[in-house]
Amino acid sequence: MPTSMPCPSIRIPVEQLTPSSFAQFGTVIENPAHANRPPPNNDFVPKSVSANQGSALKYLDVTHIANLYNLAPSKKPAKAVMNMFVCAPRELRPHEPSNSMPSSWGDIDFDDDDESASVNAQRELFDVPILERHPFTTQTFIPMGLSPYEKHTQYLVIVAPTLPASASRRRTDRAPPYPTPHKPQRRSIKDVFARARPSPFTNESAPPPSQFSRLHPSQKPKGPGLPDLKNIRAFVADGSQAVTYGAGTWHAPMAVIGDRAIDFVVVQYANGVDMEDCQEILLKPDARAEEGVVVSVESDSSGKVLVKAGPGAAIKAKL
Numbered sequence: 001m002p003t004s005m006p007c008p009s010i011r012i013p014v015e016q017l018t019p020s021s022f023a024q025f026g027t028v029i030e031n032p033a034h035a036n037r038p039p040p041n042n043d044f045v046p047k048s049v050s051a052n053q054g055s056a057l058k059y060l061d062v063t064h065i066a067n068l069y070n071l072a073p074s075k076k077p078a079k080a081v082m083n084m085f086v087c088a089p090r091e092l093r094p095h096e097p098s099n100s101m102p103s104s105w106g107d108i109d110f111d112d113d114d115e116s117a118s119v120n121a122q123r124e125l126f127d128v129p130i131l132e133r134h135p136f137t138t139q140t141f142i143p144m145g146l147s148p149y150e151k152h153t154q155y156l157v158i159v160a161p162t163l164p165a166s167a168s169r170r171r172t173d174r175a176p177p178y179p180t181p182h183k184p185q186r187r188s189i190k191d192v193f194a195r196a197r198p199s200p201f202t203n204e205s206a207p208p209p210s211q212f213s214r215l216h217p218s219q220k221p222k223g224p225g226l227p228d229l230k231n232i233r234a235f236v237a238d239g240s241q242a243v244t245y246g247a248g249t250w251h252a253p254m255a256v257i258g259d260r261a262i263d264f265v266v267v268q269y270a271n272g273v274d275m276e277d278c279q280e281i282l283l284k285p286d287a288r289a290e291e292g293v294v295v296s297v298e299s300d301s302s303g304k305v306l307v308k309a310g311p312g313a314a315i316k317a318k319l
């Protein structure tokens with residue numbers, strides 16, 4: 001995999017982090033009873049049972065954790081680890097108009113007259129120079145000590161889908177380590193017949209389940225491709241939400257917006273092999289690009305980041 005990739009200028013509007021808006025990238029952990037969102041709210045609510053002699057409500061399986069290191073080339077086993085990231089607020093630069101293309105997500109109005117910008121809103125820009133992924137593990141960020149009412153400290157979860165491998169690789173590039181299903185070394189005649197469709201034994205016509213088919217969609221590996229920058233997205237989260245990046249999901253290093261650092265407990269697997277634990281790619285604006293990949297961050301007079309695209313967007317995104 002190259003260590004950098006050329007990128008066009010792209011501006012990304014901010015969306016609200018919800019389980020359904022984030023589903024293709026991972027899971028959002030939150031108390032459904034407090035998730036006070038405007039309709040349509042078709043979010044998945046985990047099953048709950050009574051616990052602790054009736055004094056607690058226990059939501060089951062609130063996130064999906066995956067350990068795919070048994071498919072890593074080194075075969076080095078991983079262990080579950082909890083790290084703490086103390087993430088300082090990021091520097092934003094003043095908003096300026098640009099001819100950047102909007103990310104293909106969101107209802108984006110691209111001309112730049114100030115009239116429809118929110119009253120008293122402050123518009124700033126956050127540059128995204130690097131993305132990373134953990135191909136063999138999910139990674140869960142749990143903020144500690146951050147009240148959801150603390151309007152001037154929030155965090156941005158910036159994620160991109162993965163391009164098909166064929167669109168990502170130059171002939172000279174070696175594929176980075178990523179999870180591939182085990183192939184039996186030598187197949188017996190019985191195996192060959194067992195996988196044939198229609199099955200000579202049962203007449204079954206559906207293909208046999210792959211090794212990944214039992215995994216929750218957010219746990220399934222994403223493949224070896226580069227990030228799909230045209231479809232990169234940015235979600236704003238508050239202290240009532242934790243987030244799990246699905247295994248192999250391209251994401252920006254955590255971006256805190258606001259007044260103070262946020263302490264995150266981070267839960268994942270790791271085996272100590274650098275290229276298997278974390279793969280990074282620098283985004284280098286190409287020759288014609290003005291600025292690269294940039295999140296347009298607009299906040300109200302209290303410092304709360306405004307949602308500008310997707311469900312819950314106050315007005316049309318103004319980049």
Ligand SMILES: NC(=O)NC(O)C(=O)O
Pocket residue numbers: 132139251252253254278
């Ligand atoms: N997401 C983030 O801030 N950092 C990482 O994923 C990491 O493992 O360094």
